[in-house]
Amino acid sequence: MKRVALYAAALGFVVFAGFPFYWMLITAFKQNRDLYVGASDSGHIPWIFNDPPTLEHVKLLLGQTDFPRWVLNTLVVVVAVVVITVAVAVPAGYSLARLVGRWGERLGMGIFFTYLIPPTLLFVPFSRLVSLLGLQDSLGALILIYPTITIPFCTWLVMGFLRSVPWDIEEQAMIDGLSRLAVILKVAPRLIVPGILTVVVFTFTLVLQEFVYALTFISSVDKMTVSLGVPIALVRGDVYHWGALMAAALFTSIPLAIVYNAFMDRFIQGFTMGAVKG
Amino acid sequence: MAGIEVRNLRKHFGDLHAVDGVNLSIRDGEFLVLLGSSGSGKTTLLRMIAGLERPTSGEIHIGDQRVDGDVPPRARGIAMVFQSYALYPHRTVFQNIAFPLEASRTPRKQIEEKVRWAADMFSISRYLDRYPRQLSGGERQRVALCRALVRDPKVFLLDEPLANLDAKLRNTARDDLKRFQRQIQTTTVYVTHDQVEAMGLGDRIVVMERGKVRQIGTPQEVYEDPVDTFVATFVGQPPMNLLEARDPALPVRTLLGFRPEHFLPRSVFGPSDDTRPFRFAVRRVEYLGSDRYVYGSVVEAGAAPADVTIIAKLPATIALPIPEGETHEFAVPRRALRYFDADTGLKRPP
Numbered sequence: 199m200k201r202v203a204l205y206a207a208a209l210g211f212v213v214f215a216g217f218p219f220y221w222m223l224i225t226a227f228k229q230n231r232d233l234y235v236g237a238s239d240s241g242h243i244p245w246i247f248n249d250p251p252t253l254e255h256v257k258l259l260l261g262q263t264d265f266p267r268w269v270l271n272t273l274v275v276v277v278a279v280v281v282i283t284v285a286v287a288v289p290a291g292y293s294l295a296r297l298v299g300r301w302g303e304r305l306g307m308g309i310f311f312t313y314l315i316p317p318t319l320l321f322v323p324f325s326r327l328v329s330l331l332g333l334q335d336s337l338g339a340l341i342l343i344y345p346t347i348t349i350p351f352c353t354w355l356v357m358g359f360l361r362s363v364p365w366d367i368e369e370q371a372m373i374d375g376l377s378r379l380a381v382i383l384k385v386a387p388r389l390i391v392p393g394i395l396t397v398v399v400f401t402f403t404l405v406l407q408e409f410v411y412a413l414t415f416i417s418s419v420d421k422m423t424v425s426l427g428v429p430i431a432l433v434r435g436d437v438y439h440w441g442a443l444m445a446a447a448l449f450t451s452i453p454l455a456i457v458y459n460a461f462m463d464r465f466i467q468g469f470t471m472g473a474v475k476g
Numbered sequence: 477m478a479g480i481e482v483r484n485l486r487k488h489f490g491d492l493h494a495v496d497g498v499n500l501s502i503r504d505g506e507f508l509v510l511l512g513s514s515g516s517g518k519t520t521l522l523r524m525i526a527g528l529e530r531p532t533s534g535e536i537h538i539g540d541q542r543v544d545g546d547v548p549p550r551a552r553g554i555a556m557v558f559q560s561y562a563l564y565p566h567r568t569v570f571q572n573i574a575f576p577l578e579a580s581r582t583p584r585k586q587i588e589e590k591v592r593w594a595a596d597m598f599s600i601s602r603y604l605d606r607y608p609r610q611l612s613g614g615e616r617q618r619v620a621l622c623r624a625l626v627r628d629p630k631v632f633l634l635d636e637p638l639a640n641l642d643a644k645l646r647n648t649a650r651d652d653l654k655r656f657q658r659q660i661q662t663t664t665v666y667v668t669h670d671q672v673e674a675m676g677l678g679d680r681i682v683v684m685e686r687g688k689v690r691q692i693g694t695p696q697e698v699y700e701d702p703v704d705t706f707v708a709t710f711v712g713q714p715p716m717n718l719l720e721a722r723d724p725a726l727p728v729r730t731l732l733g734f735r736p737e738h739f740l741p742r743s744v745f746g747p748s749d750d751t752r753p754f755r756f757a758v759r760r761v762e763y764l765g766s767d768r769y770v771y772g773s774v775v776e777a778g779a780a781p782a783d784v785t786i787i788a789k790l791p792a793t794i795a796l797p798i799p800e801g802e803t804h805e806f807a808v809p810r811r812a813l814r815y816f817d818a819d820t821g822l823k824r825p826p
Contacts, residue, residue: 366562373549373556375579
């Protein structure tokens, strides 16, 4: 009886999580007639293929827009921003959590608050900065600006994470003969891996979905990221190319979902297990 | 090989005086136990000796080196075992034990030899290729000790290393630890809140409370001759009985103290024994196999019965029936009586 309830609950979650993917999938491969007839025909069943599937939306997306280019641009920005964020936020979070005592917490809160400033307030100074550096309409503008959001938040994230990691192992390493610097370089990174992964995931997600800054600073179609290019190219006036839009969403979200599921479980488990207590 | 000198050591965290003027002189090769409840400052004191915490003021000398300034932990010639064992999770047992040797750039071959020697000593040679998460608590603890041993430290610092073991294992681990320390003769400072561990392991015990040292002495001294009521009730299980003395021969406000095992039925004593009799209203008897604990209160002639619970600990060799709810004649040998000032708690000469 308990099992039945458990499986029923699990099934509920599966349906809840899987439905958007299913909807994207069928929409991406439905013929236009099948997609748009629903409103006028009460006998029409929306969640199955009423007409044979078609590849025309995929062809539209890949052939008539710069979608592959946008994917490439997004990857460039994501990798650059992830590298910058990890390089800054991890050491910052570490030192705030471990080295500065009582001031660390206040400074950490202060850094977190900068994350709460809405982007709409920052357009003006940012556009001055971007044009000053000659980065208008280039991926460089995004690589410069995204870390202003990711670094404060991730610094705070790493700080919080480190508070759950006991000091013992680092102190033990200092007693075992390492200097503080050597501990930071040799011992600490292995202990922070789950925290770093969280930073990577957060940064990845944020950059992938960011729209407002991209819209402001990028105008050429071949410089756009996925989150900007897709709505601009496939929403024309009040005409939504639903099939192609869903195909684009599908192509970006499926690999992501797979990567998340595979990575997170494997990395987070077992890293600190066995080190401290049972 | 070195002793440790601690002079007037203080550590303040804001308003909290975690360690409040401690003086200690630890002899070369001694096994010294810091005993106290949590918050007594014992761990902070140990961490200052290790160099993980910087003293607010005071001096620490290890051997003939003064270390309280900027001497980092690695330069103090110490080894430490944490309560959590703090094993490196991504290193095998071998690599864990080899870590301090690698840090000091010991030649490969020598590392190999030393690790094997230490692992043999604690019989964990079979586990050298395993990871910490694959070991039981007792095995992890021995790995941590091995890692401390290979450093050839001048001083061992142990922070409750047995606290995470289950009760059965703790006895054997205690025995192993003591034998091992006798064998290598290295000065050891051991922190614990468990008085059984403290009594069993320590050459001397330092009883700490709220950042201050209450008493330093051999287990016997601390147990038999506590300097104040705190030590008297902190050490010993069940604790020393304390009772207001209504005795005109004694100064006013004097507390009588006696251990539960000295508080026995009067018939047990011979006529020649010099004892102090008590009338003992027995409330409850607890049968524990090797002992019986008898709970009750002392009834003094001409006074309302005190509501202080007094405990008698009768060994199984005394088979005398003690019915509950009745008043019995009990007594304490006079040489086992201790006297304390009821206001200051300090010991009074008899």
